[in-house]
Amino acid sequence: MNRSSNCFGTVCLRAAGCARTTRPSSRVVTKGNAHHVSLVGWRRVHDGSITSFRGRSDLSKAAGRSAAARCDSANRCNISSRYLGSNSTSEPPPPSARPKKVTTLTIRAKKRRNQKITMVTAYDYPSAVHVDRAGIDILLVGDSCAMVELGYETTQPMTLEQMLHHCRAAKRGAPDRPLLVGDMPFGTYEFMDSDVALRNAYRLVKEGGMDAVKFEGGSASRARAVRHVVEGGVAVMGHVGLLPQSISVVGGFRAQGRTAERAGQILEEALRLQDAGAFAVVLECIPSNVANIITDRLEIPTIGIGAGPHTSGQVLVFHDLLGMLSHPHHEEFVPKFCKKYASVGLAINEGLDSFRQDVEGGVFPGDGYSPYKMSAEETLRFEKMLEGSLSGDMRKSESPQGEEIDDLSLYGNKR
Numbered sequence: 001m002n003r004s005s006n007c008f009g010t011v012c013l014r015a016a017g018c019a020r021t022t023r024p025s026s027r028v029v030t031k032g033n034a035h036h037v038s039l040v041g042w043r044r045v046h047d048g049s050i051t052s053f054r055g056r057s058d059l060s061k062a063a064g065r066s067a068a069a070r071c072d073s074a075n076r077c078n079i080s081s082r083y084l085g086s087n088s089t090s091e092p093p094p095p096s097a098r099p100k101k102v103t104t105l106t107i108r109a110k111k112r113r114n115q116k117i118t119m120v121t122a123y124d125y126p127s128a129v130h131v132d133r134a135g136i137d138i139l140l141v142g143d144s145c146a147m148v149e150l151g152y153e154t155t156q157p158m159t160l161e162q163m164l165h166h167c168r169a170a171k172r173g174a175p176d177r178p179l180l181v182g183d184m185p186f187g188t189y190e191f192m193d194s195d196v197a198l199r200n201a202y203r204l205v206k207e208g209g210m211d212a213v214k215f216e217g218g219s220a221s222r223a224r225a226v227r228h229v230v231e232g233g234v235a236v237m238g239h240v241g242l243l244p245q246s247i248s249v250v251g252g253f254r255a256q257g258r259t260a261e262r263a264g265q266i267l268e269e270a271l272r273l274q275d276a277g278a279f280a281v282v283l284e285c286i287p288s289n290v291a292n293i294i295t296d297r298l299e300i301p302t303i304g305i306g307a308g309p310h311t312s313g314q315v316l317v318f319h320d321l322l323g324m325l326s327h328p329h330h331e332e333f334v335p336k337f338c339k340k341y342a343s344v345g346l347a348i349n350e351g352l353d354s355f356r357q358d359v360e361g362g363v364f365p366g367d368g369y370s371p372y373k374m375s376a377e378e379t380l381r382f383e384k385m386l387e388g389s390l391s392g393d394m395r396k397s398e399s400p401q402g403e404e405i406d407d408l409s410l411y412g413n414k415r
Ligand SMILES: Nc1nc(=O)c2c([nH]1)NC[C@@H]1CN(c3ccc(C(=O)N[C@@H](CCC(=O)O)C(=O)O)cc3)CN21
Pocket: 144, 147, 148, 155, 242, 244, 252, 253, 254, 255, 285, 317, 319, 320, 333, 334, 335, 336, 337
């Protein structure tokens, strides 16, 4: 076993749940030829309380340095051991160290305490794991999935079945900590009969594993549906300003609320959604001053996208903020309000290009990536068999590796 993984199995396991380490948390200690990482510190957990931790892991010097760095980053990132691939999980994390579930109450409390709320979209297992690891408060399985994952030009084609498929994958990636919000797809909640909305909201909760659902729009009839769904026991996030699902009415993905009348209307819609029981509301593509006033007038938090810095929180699309969409098909949809925090698309292009070059040039796999060997004895038997000197019966003869195979895990590791 890689000695540095001790650190993940014991120390960082206890660190799961911390949001921020408030004292230095790791130190590589060298005594003669022995090295270990000493971890002692205090951390603030998600409910705001402070807790202490202490740990030690014996390491080689190089592994020590890298483990210390990884543990520090684990502390910062608030991750649980299952995401770190720990293979020494004999010691379960104490309940106090488990990641604390973000709830609608947590979100409301953050606004009251003047703490910014973070929300990022994720549509599948790996992106949900990443969003969870980064300590983001709210994971939105948004219907922008239709555009960034499924290649549609708008969000309108997304079906409830497609949404459920993506919700289930995201849920498997982030089952414990972030608040999971699923978008109600276009055509699943607008009917005058609010029971349709309630029925579909129940599906996102029961089959998709979502904690809450999001509706676009703040008309009186939309607010009635929101009230009905909240009364039915499903938390609802509202969404005003630019409503991408109504693109055929609006005419394009562009800013809203730039006249006094329209800004007043958006404020009214947000107040109506609050009154109907929404726990938060997204403000999309509106001027900063308008978002500021709406945030001030509302009791519930506002989550902005292209709405300036004064909202209670911010949301961005996963692919946009990570710079994944360097393909021209995507680039035309990346909004100008989006800051790119990474160039993942570039890294993907480079990786794929290198693979192609390596295979075409005969460089990959080479000896280094051809791990499966046949013993000299079996090679000889094989050669003889090919020469036709072995009978069919002998081919079935017990292989010396037969028992060993039983002892291997699905991934070929020795148990
Ligand atoms: N990748 C992605 N990111 C998003 O944030 C996002 C989606 N897709 N799909 C659904 C909606 C659509 N969004 C968008 C997309 C583009 C602009 C944008 O850049 N609009 C330009 C004007 C474009 C025009 O006039 O046609 C602007 O100046 O506001 C705004 C919001 C936000 N949402």
